[in-house]
Amino acid sequence: MKRDLSAAVEDLAETRTLAESQARVYDNERSLQEVCQSLKDRLFSAQSELASFKVNHELQAEQWREERNYYQNLLAENRLHVESMGELATSAAQPVLLQLQAAESTLSQQASAWEQAEQTLTQRLLDAQREVQMIREVEQTYHEQLKTAEDRNSQLQRHVLDLKAEISSLTDSLKCAKESSERLEKADTKLTAQLENMRELYEEQLSRVMQLESAVQCERKKAETLAKEKDHLISQLPHHSPKDSLSDTGLVLADDLGQSPDTVCQQVEERFVRRSGISSSSSVTGSASPSTVKSVAILHPPTPNTQAALEYLQSLLNLKEGECNQLRRDVVRLTRAKESLLSEVASLSARAERLARLTGISDLQQDSPRFKSGPPDELEELQRRYDSLLLIYGKLTEENDELRLDLTDIKEMYRTQVRSYFSCNSAVCRTGPS
Secondary structure (H helix, E strand, O other): OHHHHHHHHHHHHHHHHHHHHHHHHHHHHHHHHHHHHHHHHHHHHHHHHHHHHHHHHHHHHHHHHHHHHHHHHHHHHHHHHHHHHOOOOHHHHHHHHHHHHHHHHHHHHHHHHHHHHHHHHHHHHHHHHHHHHHHHHHHHHHHHHHHHHHHHHHHHHHHHHHHHHHHHHHHHHHHHHHHHHHHHHHHHHHHHHHHHHHHHHHHHHHHHHHHHHHHHHHHHHHHHHHHHHHHHHHHHOOOOOHHHHHHOHHHHHHHHHOOOHHHHHHHHHHHHHHHHHHHHHOOOOOOOOHHHHHHHHHHOOOOOOHHHHHHHHHHHHHHHHHHHHHHHHHHHHHHHHHHHHHHHHHHHHHHHHHHHHHHOOOOHHHHHHHHHHOOOOHHHHHHHHHHHHHHHHHHHHHHHHHHHHHHHHHHHHHHHHHHHHHHHHHHHHHHOOO
16 A cells, blocks of 8 residues: 555656656747747848848949940040040040050959959858758758657647546545545444443442452351351250251261362362453453453352352353454454455556556656655554454453353352252261161
């Protein structure tokens, strides 16, 4: 049961870990979406910049072409003008020639500058295209990662639903186990109340035994006094009648047995005290056993009649048998409850193992000793109570057997006394007429 509870706790911790990992997956998914959105924005801005750059480049190239055509036309016109002027305008055209040469050099320089600018712009265009290609590849990679994360998220969600169902079933099983434990606690409380009642009965019987013992001591002293007086009277009389012989039957019985009248009672009392001492030393609660009180009470029954004493012993025996039957029923009921709890524990263990296989937990057996240092669980308490009830049942069964033996001994003793009484009576009757 403890292992199952530890497995359930580990499953709950694993569920929390899975929930946290799912939250992290959600956060990663949002961050990936934000990165994708930023890359899309950068791609859009790069595309717009490339388009504007192309437009500006075409406009500037067109402008440079127009300027070159203009200068070429101007150069042609200047050449024609120079040729038309001829040698007449050589002196006057000399500055113009210089200006033309300067314009040609300037035009060549501007053309080279335009070529360099065009190459630079072309290189920038190629770099922008490569960057756009890289951005598209990164976006494709992010899309694949996002799809993988979504698949993993769906798997985790299904796994979390399975874990929730397992936790719900384990919670129901734990609730049933708690209800069974409460029922067993109620039964234990009832048995404790019965034990208290038996203890109160023991105290009452003990007080009654003390009173009876004091009364018996007084009666014994009176009997000894009467016996002494009777012996004195018998010693004074030379002959006695059959009626006196009948009255002296107890003394004759004691003489036939070779013991005094008090010795027989003392032997019976010692036997019962010895049996009650053995029962009281093996008592479960540490106090005197109920059989001790009843055995001592048997020594001095409520009435001096032998039949009443036998009936009293028979009633005590029936009471003990009833208690033993009740304890047998309790033991059977507790055994069934224990078997049901063991079956529940087995089912919970199977569910915990299946849950461990589903979640991939391999160190569940290594982490379980952490929970062994805590307080004892309900199953150990129920096992302890069950063992104590079995022990009480065994002790009461032993006391019942001892009562049966005591009753048999008392019956045999009474039979011996009756046979001795009749034999002595017949002997006195035969010797009376002589």
